[in-house]
Amino acid sequence: EPEVTQTPSHQVTQMGQEVILRCVPISNHLYFYWYRQILGQKVEFLVSFYNNEISEKSEIFDDQFSVERPDGSNFTLKIRSTKLEDSAMYFCASTSGQAPQETQYFGPGTRLLVL
Amino acid sequence: GQQLNQSPQSMFIQEGEDVSMNCTSSSIFNTWLWYKQDPGEGPVLLIALYKAGELTSNGRLTAQFGITRKDSFLNISASIPSDVGIYFCAGQLAGTASKLTFGTGTRLQVTL
Numbered sequence: 001e002p003e004v005t006q007t008p009s010h011q012v013t014q015m016g017q018e019v020i021l022r023c024v025p026i027s028n029h030l031y032f033y034w035y036r037q038i039l040g041q042k043v044e045f046l047v048s049f050y051n052n053e054i055s056e057k058s059e060i061f062d063d064q065f066s067v068e069r070p071d072g073s074n075f076t077l078k079i080r081s082t083k084l085e086d087s088a089m090y091f092c093a094s095t096s097g098q099a100p101q102e103t104q105y106f107g108p109g110t111r112l113l114v115l
Numbered sequence: 116g117q118q119l120n121q122s123p124q125s126m127f128i129q130e131g132e133d134v135s136m137n138c139t140s141s142s143i144f145n146t147w148l149w150y151k152q153d154p155g156e157g158p159v160l161l162i163a164l165y166k167a168g169e170l171t172s173n174g175r176l177t178a179q180f181g182i183t184r185k186d187s188f189l190n191i192s193a194s195i196p197s198d199v200g201i202y203f204c205a206g207q208l209a210g211t212a213s214k215l216t217f218g219t220g221t222r223l224q225v226t227l
Contacts, residue, residue: 106157
């Protein structure tokens with residue numbers, strides 16, 4: 001069964017460093033998302049992406065964040081200058097967008113630790 | 116913003132017992148979903164509900180989309196040890212592939 005994959009599974013970085021989290025969505029999907037989950041808390045929406053542009057973003061997704069689909073398969077989340085509070089699990093998700101079952105499938109996540 | 120509150124926050128049950136958990140929202144959603152998250156992994160979809168009043172089953176799981184479109188429940192019958200995990204409800208508004216708003220989660224522990 002097709003699945004969303006994410007790399008790396010874990011990333012440790014120093015505060016102020018740039019990180020790039022990578023995702024390979026399911027191949028025929030057209031809509032892509034990033035969510036994050038701070039330890040012990042709920043999953044929060046960051047950004048959605050369709051047709052090579054951002055569809056919607058949350059208040060969390062400030063100027064330090066950017067997303068890109070550099071080729072036909074990868075979808076990346078860049079954090080330009082990491083802060084301690086960016087430590088979280090970051091999940092990529094994708095969907096075909098075919099109503100009514102616009103199910104979003106989640107990857108296994110990247111655990112980011114900012115020191 | 117939209118808030119989804121789940122209850123109970125955590126449950127400790129014995130294997131074989133039935134489980135019920137709820138999700139309530141401050142606003143209306145057009146789609147309700149229930150996900151399960153195992154430690155260190157991403158959410159996995161269990162059940163999706165698309166119409167108010169809809170009752171849907173998936174094996175031992177049953178979920179209902181409330182008539183008011185502001186709530187949903189999930190029942191698990193005859194629990195087994197692999198049911199352990201965190202269960203999240205999520206709401207979705209109308210519109211193509213809109214974002215998910217997740218609930219606060221219910222942590223389920225199953226003892227033998």
